[in-house]
Amino acid sequence: MGRARNMPALIIILSFFLTTYLTGCTDTYEFSNTRPPSASEDSSKAAEPSGTAKKKAVDVWAVDGDYVRRADKKCNELIKDEIDVRMNYIPNIQYESKLKVAMSSGELPDVIGVDSPNVSAYAESGAIVPLDDVWDASDREDIIDAVRQGWTYKGQIWGAQHEETNSVLFYNRDMLEEAGLEPAHGLEDAWTWEQTVEAAKKLTRKDASGKTIVYGILPLMAGPNIAHEGQSYVSNTWTWQAGAEIMNPEGTTVDGYFNSEKNLNALKLFRRMFVIDKSAPLTEIPNGFQTGKIAMWITGPWIISTLKTVPDLNWGAMPLPKGERLASNSGGWGYSITNKAADKAAAMRVILAKTGKEGQLIDIIEGGALPNRKSLFDKAPFLKEYPYPMILEQLEKTAKVRPITAAYPEISVSIQKCFNDVAYGKEPREAMKEYSAQMNETLKRMNSK
Incomplete structure (x- = not known):
């Protein structure tokens, strides 16, 4: 062309x-x-x-x-x-x-x-x-x-x-052992969503003043106050694990896909970790996992070389948790x-x-x-x-893989904002409705060209 x-x-x-x-x-x-x-x-x-x-x-x-x-x-x-x-x-x-x-x-x-x-x-x-x-x-x-x-x-x-x-769930071995938690070893015994959020809650620790000193999990690549493609790269996996997709195969609508009861379950899970249980941090903690301030973290294998250099960090990795199905990213x-x-x-x-x-x-x-x-x-x-x-x-x-559409760069921003808004307290259904409408408008505009 x-x-x-x-x-x-x-x-x-x-x-x-x-x-x-x-x-x-x-x-x-x-x-x-x-x-x-x-x-x-x-x-x-x-x-x-x-x-x-x-x-x-x-x-x-x-x-x-x-x-x-x-x-x-x-x-x-x-x-x-x-x-x-x-x-x-x-x-x-x-x-x-x-x-x-x-x-x-x-x-x-x-x-x-x-x-x-x-x-x-x-x-x-x-x-x-x-x-x-x-x-x-x-x-x-x-x-x-x-x-x-x-x-x-x-x-x-x-x-x-x-x-x-690909993304996996990295964990602090010592913290899991102290909490009496057995990590998954492969896909066949991958933790369920319920096991994951319960473990995160159990691993979260506060000091005498009530301040959180260890968060149980960071379920994104970075804190929700950080905006970049890595955030939707990970948050997409929660949608997929819920049994939902981002959009239809034709790339014309998210209704019945991202905008669905199944994906609503993923957003409710986020609300539980960030808002109800407060087991996930709302702001980025630099080197939080490496310094023992975060017990579990979803990120990619590129971090392994760094983890190997951290003295006294006893770490492990397990598959991403299972919702309705197993799903990871590429x-x-x-x-x-x-x-x-x-x-x-x-x-x-x-x-x-x-x-x-x-x-x-x-x-x-x-x-x-x-x-x-x-x-x-x-x-x-x-x-x-x-x-x-x-x-x-x-x-x-x-x-x-992430949705194959020329609209994806804009769709990605909407996905990030939806999950992040829920993390900061927005009601999941309201957030899903707002950003689904935004994504549908993006798809309509891009497909009309």
Whole structure:
């Protein structure tokens, strides 16, 4: 789609992009810098671009980070004889705004880093192009279903993800033992919602003056006073566990989905933890779990490397709790080809050097994230260590993706506000009604374009 034709939609869509970011750990591993085999030898590599006699140049934008640079250096070595990969690293807090400007001005590079919930919005705007003609379909079968769904829009694939995330319930072993609580060990004995809120209540402690000194649980990635995509990334799991969805498959309404009695149960659960039991903190407590001020915390495996460095912190992790069903989240960063790419095959070659089997193994070992390729689940040494086997099982069996719609950036904000308002005391049904109406209006506006 041409840039001029899509400019009105582009400007509206770009106003609402949110970002997430991860930190990770470094492990030592063996790696060969030999050039990867051709597409006929390894289907996770893109087909050789034509005219390899002359080295091609591909410009790439990515969110900056120490591990990102380390991984990219090794991944780019895989194709150094055929492609000159020119990286432009942009600080996380500046990345989306710079993309907005580049999309509006038509000055995009060949390849851009993309956060998975933004895929459909970028695709709808015409800023990125589908990859079906340059990415072997058989190679995509190696990728877990939730990730493929997250990068598919209107029946086409729009990017390749180089990492994967999931959320689990981290807990303080000593506190649970002192309270006489037995943690879950796997999906088969995952705690129920009732067990979770009762445990949180039991783990909450106050001093002699009545001030809370230990909160039983933080059921979000951060305190409800913090607004970012990570909040809805986690709160969505409560809706899914309740047996509800965010919206209908067509992406036209949330009535009967987010706006339903099932999701109301999730919001009532939030009210119980934050308002009635007061077992969850209303404001962010920096390093609250690490310092023993929070007994249980829902977040992702990127925190594990940090937890390992905290002296005397005896921690564990268990699956997310079960409501009507088990459900967890999926998502992460990847790469897409823009509408400005001079050589689409060469751009795809670069992407698969970073997200193919060899490149993704480099990435997850450098960064400590999870693989999204099933063939890599037993490849990285750290994935065999506790608690990664449990996390990988949860990811493969229960993960769901955020709604695939160009309206998602706005929908995400409404979801955050709904759960946060309930945490601060708003009546659950009233909050659900207000923000469901807001989401329906967003969907109506976006679908009318």
